[in-house]
Amino acid sequence: MSKHKHLLVIRLSAMGDVAMTVPVIRAFVEQHPNVKITVLSKPFLKPLFADIKNVAFFAADVTNKHKGFFGIYKLYKELELLKVDAVADLHNVLRSKILRTFFKISYKNVAFINKGRSEKRALTQTKNKVFKQLKTTHERYVDVFRKLGFSLDIANPTFPERSELPEELLKITGVKSKKWVGIAPFAQYNSKMYPIDLMEKVIAELSENKAIKIFLFGGGKKEVEILDAIANKYATTINMAGKIKLAQELNLISNLDCMLSMDSGNAHFAAMLGVNTLTIWGITHPFTGFAPFNQPFENAILPDLNKYPNIPCSIYGNKVCEGYEDVMRTISPESVVDKILKSIT
Numbered sequence: 321m322s323k324h325k326h327l328l329v330i331r332l333s334a335m336g337d338v339a340m341t342v343p344v345i346r347a348f349v350e351q352h353p354n355v356k357i358t359v360l361s362k363p364f365l366k367p368l369f370a371d372i373k374n375v376a377f378f379a380a381d382v383t384n385k386h387k388g389f390f391g392i393y394k395l396y397k398e399l400e401l402l403k404v405d406a407v408a409d410l411h412n413v414l415r416s417k418i419l420r421t422f423f424k425i426s427y428k429n430v431a432f433i434n435k436g437r438s439e440k441r442a443l444t445q446t447k448n449k450v451f452k453q454l455k456t457t458h459e460r461y462v463d464v465f466r467k468l469g470f471s472l473d474i475a476n477p478t479f480p481e482r483s484e485l486p487e488e489l490l491k492i493t494g495v496k497s498k499k500w501v502g503i504a505p506f507a508q509y510n511s512k513m514y515p516i517d518l519m520e521k522v523i524a525e526l527s528e529n530k531a532i533k534i535f536l537f538g539g540g541k542k543e544v545e546i547l548d549a550i551a552n553k554y555a556t557t558i559n560m561a562g563k564i565k566l567a568q569e570l571n572l573i574s575n576l577d578c579m580l581s582m583d584s585g586n587a588h589f590a591a592m593l594g595v596n597t598l599t600i601w602g603i604t605h606p607f608t609g610f611a612p613f614n615q616p617f618e619n620a621i622l623p624d625l626n627k628y629p630n631i632p633c634s635i636y637g638n639k640v641c642e643g644y645e646d647v648m649r650t651i652s653p654e655s656v657v658d659k660i661l662k663s664i665t
Contacts (some may be wrong), residue, residue, distance in 0.1 A: 322469030324405040324429065326356045330419065330633075331410040332380055332572035334508075336610075337457070338365050338595070339588035341410055342372070343613045344461045347474045349374045355470075357538035358402055368592075371400045371480050382415065389418065396422040408434065408464045425614050431467035433460050436609070443607060446630050446641065454609045470526065477614055479594025483571040492563060493535070493572065498556075499664045502572075502579040502595075504537040504586035505547075509637035512582050514656075516598045520550055522580075526660065527554035535572065536558050537586050580656070583637065587612040596663050600656065602648045603640055605632035621659060625649035 329345065331338050345357060349372055356374050363379035386395040393582050396419055405639035407423045409416045409432035420430045426487050442450040456634065458474060464473045473568065485493065506518045526532055527631060534554070536547045538561035551559035573579060578597045590597040591612030599612060600621045611620060625631055627650060633641035 322406075323655075324355065324468060325472075326358070326404045326406075327400070327409060327468070328358050328378075328399060328402070328404040328407045328423075330358060330407065330416045332358045332361055332415065333380060333411060333413070334444060334585065335365065336585035336588045337411075338362075338608075339368055339585060339592050340613065341461055342368055342592040343479075344458055344465075345369070345478055346372050347477060348437050348465060348470070348472055349647060350478065352470060358399075358594065360399070364566060367565075368375075368589075370567065392418045393422065395419060398425070404428065406430065406468050408468060408538055409460050410464055427470060431464045435460065440608060443605075444632050444634060444639075446633065451607065451629070452475060452493075453607045456609045456611065458502060460609070460611055475535050477594075479592075480506060480574065483574045485571055485575060486568070488569050489564065489571060492558065492560070494533075496575060498531050498533045499577045500533050500535065500575060500663065501660060502535045502537055502576045502581075502586070502590065504579065504581040506538050506543050507582035507584040507637065507664050511603045511634070511640045512584065512637040513602070514582065514651065515646075516546065518649070518651075518653050521570070522556060522656045523550060523557060525653065525657045527556045529661075530556070532556060534558070535576070537569065537573075537581075565581055578660055580610075580660060583610060591615055598656075598659055598663060600648065601631075601649060602637065603633050604635065604637050605646050608632055609636050610635075615629075619659075619663070621656060623647040623650055 328556050331341050358376045358378050359369055360378045360380055366377045369375050369377055369572050407420050409420045412432045424430045439454050462474055507513045526534055534557040536551055536559045538547050544562035547559040547561050551557045573590050574593045576595050578596045581587035582598055583601050583604050587597050587599050597612045597615050599635040606620045628644055628647045630641045
């Protein structure tokens, strides 16, 4: 049993990666109720941790106040006032390495994630590919806590109750009287996005089912315009992009019967809330360890791997094998609709 009573958990990067820490931290505080956790992350991600007991949030201003070496030192001095006993670095990049080094110099116990880069290279290379399931990112996070002397098991997770929708959200969604299906068609890279013309066919077919209401999720201005154009065509479809903040988005997602997402942040938002999550994969693959938490492998909708045997040819979707630009077109809209209907019945 670890002697530590206050842990600093560092995870500063993308939304999806931070969301993947949530079920691990939730399990940790259930199994170690006497230990306090302070999560260090970007300010707008604070709502991800709002419902977890014994978890405080510290916002890192990495673009201004905490930018660069001296900014990180300033951040360290602010964190030092919290009197943490140990540091769990779930990020392991230059910024977090510098920060944890300051703590190490001050005799704090420090552990950091092993990202398994060599295994990931073997999985994505085209020659002598080693095609096997790698340790999940969630398990890699668990390993960090174990290095600090804590036992931790994420095999039997508990999830929060479905959120009660606030009045301002109900004005947009209406009271729930049908099956609610969320669709998040965008991702950081085009190689991870189901072609929008095919996704519209999925939405068109689903919208014919009067027992289903569809909610579309997205981010930037261009995405909002695309989703608005689609939602305006189908009576049972509502575009939520650009209308609500993250906290409300999580409220709504917790009430979905199913989320259809790419290999992207929305998949991890849904999974951390215990929602049935279907994911469409392009040149990436669940074997890389980034599948949504606690979801069966059959919830992953994959391209034709016989036709495209080099999948995965990238971990993050930023590198596309030559000739692999259209792998997702081997996934038919009918097969996607079929998966959704099976998941909500």
